[in-house]
Amino acid sequence: MKLVTRAQLGWPASAAPSQASTRGVKIHYEGTIVSTKLLTDHGLCLARWKAIRASHLANKTENYSDVAYNYAACPHGYLLEGRGLGKRTGANGNQSLNQAHYAIVGLVGSSGLTQPTNAMLSAIRDGIELLRKHGAGNEIKGHRDGFATACPGTPLYAWVQKGAPRPTATTLPTEDNVPLTDADLTKIADRVLKHDGVIKVPGAASSNPTWTLSSVQTEILTRLDKANASIAALSTANSKLVDAVAKLAADVGDLDPAAIVAELTRAIESVEVRLDVTDA
Known part of the structure; x- marks a missing residue:
């Protein structure tokens, strides 16, 4: 597993509420344009992850305590720490949905970079297994399961429906x-x-x-x-x-x-x- 921690990102400990266990993990995508330049420049992946956190913290309507997701996965196979372990997500749609599942987002969107790489899928799988070791149940769902949204997009959701297998x-x-x-x-x-x-x-x-x-x-x-x-x-x-x-x-x-x-x-x-x- 290639993990980029909050400390490496220059972030303090997450202020998100604690939650020791869930029924499983929900998979997300960005739902917006994502540049294909991320495929060849990992630095852009880190910059985008930091920008997502900044936009969430600036969202006064949602009043996020931190970036909404527990982890993100980039096209190069890195698992990027968000709220991290033992923290309730803010991404699934409402409090009951957030309490039911942790959240991992793949850095793909609705246009531009839409197809997750095998390295990204492996990183998401790393995140699922890490969360399972720290309180997550066995369920793997898409954001659209239980909430009216297109997230996590067709390619990622098709993978989720197959059980999110690690690419071989x-x-x-x-x-x-x-x-x-x-x-x-x-x-x-x-x-x-x-x-x-x-x-x-x-x-x-x-x-x-x-x-x-x-x-x-x-x-x-x-x-x-x-x-x-x-x-x-x-x-x-x-x-x-x-x-x-x-x-x-x-x-x-x-x-x-x-x-x-x-x-x-x-x-x-x-x-x-x-x-x-x-x-x-």
């Missing part, structure tokens, strides 16, 4: 949702540069030269996005070439080979396509 394979969030096992991803990682046993990705930012399997996955997805954009540009280029040939057929009486080459060359030079994808 890495899944690419593609349209077809094709699963990759850790062994598969290791083979992919083996194709990128390695130094002293530390995976380094060609073209990666120098500020983050070390990559876990999860971050290699994110890098691969980023490069696939670039490849798809380049393919679209190549498709446009192909259309221009077809138009150029059609123009030649219409405008050149005798199809002089030199004229065809010259016209095609001009068409090619007018299209700037760069495949900015490193062969990993």
Whole structure:
């Protein structure tokens, strides 16, 4: 478990009311736009968690004593302490719901970053098991269970309905949702540069030269996005070439080979396509 404590966040002990036990844990999401930049910058995750606490403390209507959740989970697999152990949550909707379950929020939203990573799911599972060791019962629910809300969003709630299993394979969030096992991803990682046993990705930012399997996955997805954009540009280029040939057929009486080459060359030079994808 990768735990970031309140002390590490620079927060004092929680002023939330104490509660020694609950029936279980409820899972939440942010229900707003969450930037996908969190996927590649853990510092942004910590900043967002601090901003959530600040906004809760500033909410005079709810009059929160602390950030509403017991814990948060970020895309990098860190469990971020909120109210922590033995504290009543303020997130489930009303006092009776808060007394029934502790609360963990995944740092995903209703748009932008909506798909929890396997690392995030594992961190949520870490939080569930930690809370169970300190008074939580076995129930795992979504915020929408018992309260009229879309929280925790479709992807997280589907996972909750399956019993919130700890992930055993890495899944690419593609349209077809094709699963990759850790062994598969290791083979992919083996194709990128390695130094002293530390995976380094060609073209990666120098500020983050070390990559876990999860971050290699994110890098691969980023490069696939670039490849798809380049393919679209190549498709446009192909259309221009077809138009150029059609123009030649219409405008050149005798199809002089030199004229065809010259016209095609001009068409090619007018299209700037760069495949900015490193062969990993």
